[in-house]
Amino acid sequence: MRLFLTTILTILCLLTATAQDIIVKVDGDTLKVYDLKINAKFITYREKPGKESPSRRIGRAKVLSVKKRNCKSVTISKPAPAPVIVQQLAENQKKETIVYVVNSVSADSVEKSPKKPKGEIKRETSADNAQFVAAYNKNHSSYGDKKQKSKKTGRAVAIMGVTTGSVLANEDVTVEILKSSEIFQYEIFVQNRGDKIIYLDLENCFRIYNDGTFKPYYSGRQIRQNKQSNSKLSFSNKSTVSRPQYTEGRKTTTGGATFTLEDKRQTSQVVKEQKILAVPPKGKVALPPCVTLDEYENIVEKYDIFSATLSDTNYLLRAGDVVNIDEQQTPYKNSFIITYSPNKNFETYSTVKFGLFLRQLIGLGTKFSRFDETLIHGYDRYTVCGEIYFE
DSSP, rough: OHHHHHHHHHHHHHHHHHOEEEEETTTEEEEEEEEEEEEESEEEEEESSSTTSSEEEEEEEGEEEEOOTSOOEESSSSOOOOEEEEEOOOTTTOOSSOOOEEEEEOGGGOOOOOHHHHHHHHBOOOOOHHHHHHHHHOOOOOOSSOOSSSSSSSSSEEEEEEEETSSBSSSSEEEEEEEOTTTTEEEEEEEOOOOEEEEEGGGGEEETTTTOOOEESSSEEEEEEEOOOOOOOSSSSTTTOOOOOTTTOOOOOOTBBBEEEEEEOOOEEEEESSSSSETTOOEEEEOOOEEETTOOEEEEEEOOEEEEEEEEGGGGOOOOOOEOOOOOTSSSEEEEEEEEETTTOEEEEEEEEEEEEEEEEEEEEOOGOOOOOOGBTOTTTTOOOEEEEOO
């Protein structure tokens, strides 16, 4: 019986001895350990089996590899690179004799400087952002005569507000939404708050409409406008009253008067969109207007405009009436994304995001031709107006 117990204990000891984990350090030392565990920064282990043995740890940077029992070896750190030999001319060299000084330097010191991280860099919202947002959300009491009209209106002025969570000012830029020279059109200005040039990527600056469609401020297109001048017929005989007959290619009329026929000439105008817009230190620029051709094929540049059609039964608005609309219940909402960077190649970039929503309706009557925004009570440079039609 005693011999049997001795044999069992011997086998257990042999099994325990072979069940050790192995740590190979960067300096070449080898540790035989137990209960080896690996996390993001350290490798923990026990020098003896059992929980009675204290747990110890070693930094991953000091470990070359580990091998857990019955598992393959796992590499933890790469071996240190061999030193790079750099030859430098000695300062006291002579023309006839070139003497070199040999230095041993690490591989890291001869590598290229690291590239800047790519992607979006979050910027802190400025402390005055709330002040800018509040400037666009002031209430307007009425339009023109404060006395309400009995006649139901067919059109209304939309007063836009800035949505909750919008960023109009951060540590780099400030955004302003201001009325343009045309009625109901507004421009979006970006001001550089820093002392270095920033660049706007108009291909990644968007206006997102109420239905989810969007328009970038650069589409890579160009518009060509062709025009032809009219043919001009002039006579040397100023006393000629009626237009005489003539044949093409002849220089005299049947009546004997000489004339000159000018050929039609075609002119062409091309408008190209700009992709990158540079903003100088402390400078301010407007996002470009949308460029289109009108029905007469004339080039038209139009800034952003708000125009919508609503159901009259929902509002029953009369001329002079004011209806306040909650942001959550608003029927129309537009949002904007402006992308900018301190470098032209946009390896890093930041964004400013804000939105406009219909927050007030003011009954106007039937004719917009008589509209004067200065008659809106509470109107100022931050009042963004739109045009509403009722079905």
